[in-house]
Amino acid sequence: MSLSSHLQELKKKHASLSEAVEAAQRAPSTDGLQIAELKKQKLRLKEEITRLSGDRLH
Template sequence: MSLSSHVEELKKKHRALSDRVEEVQRAPGVSNLEIAELKKQKLRIKEEIERLSMDA
């Protein structure tokens, strides 16, 4: 997989996590722990995208 396609896949995952976070935040009874974990995953992906973009 080329670097650019890997970055694009990470961006897709980041968007999907963003959508999931919004969905979960609107749902009643969802724990803050679950929301926090999704946000951590999103941040890790964002950091990886930035790191790979700087290397390119």
């Protein structure tokens, strides 16, 4: 898998997690810890995307 396609896949996963976080926040029955875990996963993906994107510039 090329770096470009890997980045695209990470971005898709990040967008999917964004939607999941938004949906969870709208649902009154969703546990706050579950939302926090989704946000952590989203942040890890964002950091990975940023790191890989930065590597492409050098």
